[in-house]
Amino acid sequence: MAEFLAFLGPDAAEEVQYLISNVPFAIWETLYSTVLATLFAYIIGLPLGVLLVVGEEGGVLPLPKALMTVLNVVVNLLRSVPFLILMVVVFPLSRVLLGTSIGTKATIVPLFIAAFPFVARLVEASIREMDRGIIEAAQSMGCSPFQIITKVILPECVPSLLTGFATAFVTILSYGAMSGAIGGGGLGAMALNRGYTRHQNIVLWGAVILLVILVQIFQTIGTRLAVGLDRRLSDKGGKKRGRKAAMKKIKQDRRIPDGM
Amino acid sequence: MIELKHISKIFPTADGEFQALTDVDLTIPTGDIFGIVGMSGAGKSTLVRCINLLERPTTGQVLIDGLLDESGKAVDLCTLSPAQLRKARRGISMIFQQFNLLMQRTCLDNICFPMEIAGVNKAKARERARELLDTVGLPDKADAYPSQLSGGQKQRIAIARALASNPKILLCDEATSALDPTTTRSILRLIQDINRRLGITVVVITHEMAVVEEICTHVAILEHGHMVETGSVAEVFSNPKTEAGRRLVYPEGVQIDQLPPAGVVRIAFNGGSSYEPLIASLAIDCGVKVNILGADTRNVNGQAFGTMLLGLPEDQNEAAKAMNYLKAQKDVTVEEVRDYHG
Numbered sequence: 001m002a003e004f005l006a007f008l009g010p011d012a013a014e015e016v017q018y019l020i021s022n023v024p025f026a027i028w029e030t031l032y033s034t035v036l037a038t039l040f041a042y043i044i045g046l047p048l049g050v051l052l053v054v055g056e057e058g059g060v061l062p063l064p065k066a067l068m069t070v071l072n073v074v075v076n077l078l079r080s081v082p083f084l085i086l087m088v089v090v091f092p093l094s095r096v097l098l099g100t101s102i103g104t105k106a107t108i109v110p111l112f113i114a115a116f117p118f119v120a121r122l123v124e125a126s127i128r129e130m131d132r133g134i135i136e137a138a139q140s141m142g143c144s145p146f147q148i149i150t151k152v153i154l155p156e157c158v159p160s161l162l163t164g165f166a167t168a169f170v171t172i173l174s175y176g177a178m179s180g181a182i183g184g185g186g187l188g189a190m191a192l193n194r195g196y197t198r199h200q201n202i203v204l205w206g207a208v209i210l211l212v213i214l215v216q217i218f219q220t221i222g223t224r225l226a227v228g229l230d231r232r233l234s235d236k237g238g239k240k241r242g243r244k245a246a247m248k249k250i251k252q253d254r255r256i257p258d259g260m
Numbered sequence: 261m262i263e264l265k266h267i268s269k270i271f272p273t274a275d276g277e278f279q280a281l282t283d284v285d286l287t288i289p290t291g292d293i294f295g296i297v298g299m300s301g302a303g304k305s306t307l308v309r310c311i312n313l314l315e316r317p318t319t320g321q322v323l324i325d326g327l328l329d330e331s332g333k334a335v336d337l338c339t340l341s342p343a344q345l346r347k348a349r350r351g352i353s354m355i356f357q358q359f360n361l362l363m364q365r366t367c368l369d370n371i372c373f374p375m376e377i378a379g380v381n382k383a384k385a386r387e388r389a390r391e392l393l394d395t396v397g398l399p400d401k402a403d404a405y406p407s408q409l410s411g412g413q414k415q416r417i418a419i420a421r422a423l424a425s426n427p428k429i430l431l432c433d434e435a436t437s438a439l440d441p442t443t444t445r446s447i448l449r450l451i452q453d454i455n456r457r458l459g460i461t462v463v464v465i466t467h468e469m470a471v472v473e474e475i476c477t478h479v480a481i482l483e484h485g486h487m488v489e490t491g492s493v494a495e496v497f498s499n500p501k502t503e504a505g506r507r508l509v510y511p512e513g514v515q516i517d518q519l520p521p522a523g524v525v526r527i528a529f530n531g532g533s534s535y536e537p538l539i540a541s542l543a544i545d546c547g548v549k550v551n552i553l554g555a556d557t558r559n560v561n562g563q564a565f566g567t568m569l570l571g572l573p574e575d576q577n578e579a580a581k582a583m584n585y586l587k588a589q590k591d592v593t594v595e596e597v598r599d600y601h602g
Contacts, residue, residue, distance in 0.1 A: 137360035140312055141374045141425065142349035151376070156364050231364045231405040 015202040022190065023210065029104045030186035030214070034173045037111035041168065045116040048075070049123025050149055060135060060153075061145040075117040083175055086110050087182050104186065107179035115172050122164035126157045159230035166222020170215050177211060187211050262288040262311060262429065262461065263334065267320035269306055269485075280306045281317070281485045288478075290428075293455050293462040295476035295493070297469060297508055303485040304465045308431050311463065312352045313337050313345060326428060327351040350378055353422035357434035359414040361406040367417045368393070368402040374425040385424075392420035396450060412443035419450060423458075430454070432464045436471060441558075441565060445531060448475050469508055470565060473497065473528055473593065481505050498526065498595030511567050514554035523572040523579055524597040525586065529557060529564035532591025539570075548573060548582040569597070 055063035087110040091101040094109040138152045177188020187207045195204025269281040280303045288294045298304050309315035325334040327348040361370050368389050375385035393399050396416040406414055436444040452475045455462050472479050480490040483504040500506045543549055550570045557566030572579040586594045
């Protein structure tokens with residue numbers, strides 16, 4: 001063992017020691033900033049995504065055209081700002097909201113601002129996939145627009161929304177890794193500040209591998225949940241096909257240029 | 261009674277306006293099964309959507325009685341507030357070609373849905389939904405999801421859902437067009453049964469004349485957004501007055517102007533045995549030879565469907581004999597064709 005560590009580098013033992021003692025806390029920081037940022041992003045992004053569809057002309061709840069234009073422009077504007085720039089630009093806002101503009105907590109603010117327009121677009125895409133005939137049937141039964149949204153659109157889109165949720169969570173997790181640049185914590189910061197800056201390759205790769213594993217775990221859970229809950233897929237073959245379709249959709253979502 | 265008065269519908273499109281309906285007047289009596297037929301693109305679906313205002317007519321009135329209160333006074337749906345309209349719609353159910361069931365809910369929950377919307381107590385709704393499952397003949401499918409059902413079963417669940425709100429009117433938008441002929445017949449039987457037992461007024465939209473012939477009492481023919489002909493089914497089928505009517509009623513490919521001036525009958529096969537050679541047995545049993553002028557028949561699982569135009573002999577006695585023979589057949593309707601030259 002000692003020989004193997006020596007082969008890896010002069011400080012290998014020290015680096016492994018560092019990894020072992022710091023990884024649990026780094027994982028915790030990564031997860032809690034990702035979870036909170038995703039949560040806030042959905043609180044705004046989910047209703048916004050729904051509005052982007054139902055508010056259209058001929059939609060379930062037509063909104064003034066000017067309002068729809070504003071919503072679309074805001075979403076597009078926020079999505080076009082590179083995340084690294086956004087992190088710096090929202091410093092003042094973080095200071096107002098949290099009293100600080102550095103640290104793990106402070107990274108939640110730019111993550112949230114970058115993520116909610118992305119989430120809104122994901123939700124929008126999910127809802128657009130829905131069969132319009134079902135909405136028409138609901139209207140013919142005398143459903144109010146609010147009932148159509150809460151009792152028809154959202155429940156019918158659950159599998160697709162879950163697939164989108166997995167995509168959003170994983171994307172936010174990987175963006176959170178950049179927060180090391182503004183003094184945030186987590187696996188990304190570990191890889192950047194220790195691994196890259198100090199040429200500690202074991203720390204760098206250890207952190208990266210852990211990030212990859214985390215992403216895989218959450219993506220798999222998300223996809224399985226989406227397929228498992230989809231009542232349109234009943235038999236076994238159907239489930240398998242469903243999982244394939246869900247994976248294909250995720251890959252398409254991930255192809256969106258620069259993620260969020 | 262449903263009264264459509266001067267209904268016009270104009271859709272704005274990229275290349276100007278499209279007039280889907282032009283000045284349609286229609287009266288549908290209470291308790292009727294009323295068919296609206298026409299080629300695809302004739303405006304049938306738009307017209308039926310004007311009855312529950314899924315499409316709002318550009319001009320015209322939609323008068324329906326007994327929807328908002330029991331006073332029996334007809335109201336114009338176009339003048340109602342959104343909330344009133346939603347309440348009125350609970351009295352007008354609709355079933356669709358693609359069934360439009362909620363795919364993430366069980367059949368029982370699908371049937372409960374309209375009652376959920378109307379605020380009916382949950383236990384009561386479930387009880388009623390189970391009754392309705394019995395009505396449509398699928399008592400064992402309560403916990404199944406729509407994806408596990410066949411097309412005919414899905415439409416039965418959709419019909420049960422449509423009945424859940426105790427409607428006065430049932431709109432059927434090509435409800436059997438996605439189904440095979442045998443399933444179509446069983447669904448039509450169910451609709452007819454519902455009409456008779458519950459007294460619900462049924463409006464059937466279809467491009468298949470066989471559907472109209474099978475269950476409707478009255479029919480309206482729509483062409484290019486104009487209502488060209490309306491009347492009882494027997495009247496329109498035996499004596500279509502317009503070009504559009506003749507095209508729909510007569511077998512495909514019949515040259516109307518080449519028909520003999522008199523002695524033409526139209527027979528429709530409604531699912532009797534296709535193994536009984538009707539024309540041959542007519543010749544053998546009565547000694548009457550008839551001329552087949554045109555035919556459009558299909559054999560579906562041993563049942564005959566379709567229509568045939570026959571030229572009867574000029575001899576009055578022989579013609580009458582043939583008519584009586586044909587009329588005595590099971591699952592065959594016979595009508596004398598008159599005035600087909602328009």
